[in-house]
Amino acid sequence: MGEKLVVIGAGMASGRMLEYLFEADPDRYEVTLFGAEPRGNYNRIMLSPVLAGEKSYEDIVTHDAAWYAEHGVDCQFGKTITRIDRAARTVYADGVETTFDKLVVATGSAPFIIPIAGKDLPGVMAFRDLDDVNRMVAAAERPNARAVVIGGGLLGLEAAAALRNRGMEVVVLHLMGHLMERQLDPAAGYLLQRELEGRGIKIHCKAQTKAILGEDRVEAVLLEDGTVYDADIVVMAVGIRPETRIATDAGLQVERGIVVDDQMRTSDPDILALGECVEHQGVVYGLVAPLYDMAKVAAKTLTGTEAAFKPVQTATQLKVTGVNLYSAGDFAEADDREEIVLRDASVGVYKRVVLKQDKIIGAVLYGETGDGAWYFDLLKRGENVTEMRDTLIFGQAYQGGAQLDPMAAVAALPDDAEICGCNGVCKSTITGAIAEKGLTSLDDVRSHTKASASCGTCTGLVEQLLAATLGDAYNPAAVQPMCPCTDLGHDDVRRLIVAKGLKSMPAVMQELEWKTSCGCAKCRPALNYYLLSTWPGEYEDDNQSRFINERVHANIQKDGTYSVVPRMWGGLTNSRELRAIADVADKFAIPTVKVTGGQRIDLLGVKKEDLPAVWADLNAAGMVSGAAYAKGLRTVKTCVGSDWCRFGTQDSTGLGVRIEKFMWGSWTPAKVKMAVSGCPRNCAEATCKDVGVICVDSGYEIHFAGAAGLDIKGTEVLCHAKTEDEAMEIIVALTQLYREQGRYLERIYKWAKRVGSDSIKANVVDDLAKRRHYFERFVYSQKFAQVDPWQERVNGKDAHEFAALAEFGMPQQAAE
């Protein structure tokens, strides 16, 4: 058995340390990992995009349950260590006692809450973990909600921009004279302020907060100067302090942080510490790059390998979509320094490079940050820049007569130039891994080198390196863009439609920088669906972006004629409907009449110009479109159930009819076929449908994610419902979840495989509030969807579709 290693804190630093540890010596330790949050490690830097709605939590998980299981980590999430007993080599957490041979303290930092009246009111929150994000998102969903963010630093501004993005009224209170004063000089601070104000964020600098006001919860914030800002939530983002309490209690040496040596050992050599909770040579670190260096050193110390942590310089980028800002080093003014400044106010570009004794010691870039890595590289290597001084401010592309080609700039970087600041990955590491391991995609590079895997701001550089190294063999399509009109994938597009409030196709194409003027036959129908399902009642369906079948509400056949399928609820029909169908077939000389697999009657070979007249006759007999052409609810197939069958346990026909009447007209990512069987003999073949119900004595077994087309797949059981009402609610909520998450043309079984059945169950089975939520959203969207498209066209809509524009030279004309 291995030695016992206990790790306190499941954050980015300890997560990275475990990776290094398992890589170096997978069997040496039995690891127990405690985390105060009820979840494993995720990329905390990316909480801002999650808050902004541009990424989901799933996107930022770095270690999932499978990873922990694979490495035999005993995960104790949601458990806070309350005490370390060094003599007994034991830690205590909520009734759990665990002994250790080695202990790693990675408790991170806690947000600093300014000690003012009202700081404990409900509605006051920090911006530190996923729970905070969820609280803010919930607050932003209320109409006209207002947020006051205290702190105009990196974190505060990312929170402010994200909340604004979600539609909140946002005020930022900042104690200092300009924003992000630790990273920016006043000029760049001004540009940033102007940009944020342009987005509707109110910025109040030199704001001294006096108190948070409110009775039962936050109502407003009062400043020393008497200003009052109304607030539904107050986000405190004024700073962090190392979380050192248990270390202090255990008698370890603690100053500002837990004191560690170059090997990451605390004053007790069997106890290591790393991350934001430590202090090394009097310095406490808060950015991720040095923490990852610590992780590397700690892993080596644990495996008995020589290693030493060296202080590093760091650079900063703000992660607010649409704001480009980069700063590195020291840029304060002083007598022994010179500076080179480039301003172009009209396009919002500001660049400032600070020199001392002909070397770069600091750089601030706003608006155009592509050269950040280059300046930072020059800074770190302390290169004398006298030779290039005249053109230094224009960037790397202007050095040595090189052309203005971004690829050339990347190609020209020295091998040891740092590309990914977060993970300390240099150019040669990336190009080496691409060559040796045959990497071809961004994801490959991320998983092999970690470059671009944390904050993601170097993604462009990594892609350029891929392109420069692989040449034409690099196919960025490995990230699966929706179509050649964009580099974004379906999920990104959907998320950005919501996050940016994009409500028309031109808005999407403009804001997401489509490469074509009006899309293509792949992206237009997808965008039309995403807009329609995201903004029911607001977005106007774009007929010209629909495939012909959905445009004319019939199915095109190989000869250009159409097939017409009237709806038969749950597969039920009657003599009156059948007579009308027979009459239509005779009247319009319809060559083929066939029964479909979904218990409907199909009239094949109808001429396009006859469609409205055919529909008029079917409408007159009470029939509406069967939507046999739709990426939407097609059919609910049923058996005769307890009405007739001697084995039937429930009214399967009735439930099928009820589902179909409730859900018809809804558009979905791909077609949805359902079935209800009255007993487990399953005559309606419900177990190969997108959604199926098997009635049993005790109620309704709900199945989903079956397929019987290109792929054959039996359904999975979603849950058991006791009543018909409950079954309805679950089926509707499931469909709505699919409508919101499914990629266009992705059937339910593929969606379920991608997102995982567990997450689907968590949303529509386990959590009643969420289920209700999805149900209600479906009901709302149905208000605009349940209009019979045939009737509309019988009444004259889209008449141009069904008539020729003109004729010429035809025999009857010639006769005139």
Add this chain to the structure above:
Amino acid sequence: MTDWIAIGSINDIPRRGARCVKSPIGTIAVFRTVDDKVYAIEDRCPHRGGPLSQGIVHGAQVTCPLHNWVFSLETGEAQGADEGQVRTFALRLEGEVIYIDADLAMAIAAE
């Protein structure tokens, strides 16, 4: 002398859409792009005879509704890896009225 025949108003065709004109040589598809340019091509995909007028119009191209071949409305050539060509017909726009050059169609019909 070109025989220009009026076939209707540009407003009768939806933007990014098409209408059909019946002629002695079969249906001709008349397209209107997002920027109000008009084009006419044979309404028959050389692949399997799909009615191109029923396809999705994007830029100055149309995607066939049957098997997604894409054609340039300007040249009638199949795009991408597919090889094929549809006939194009000259159009003239005077104000809102679209005229088609009927000579080609009539000449083919007379053959």
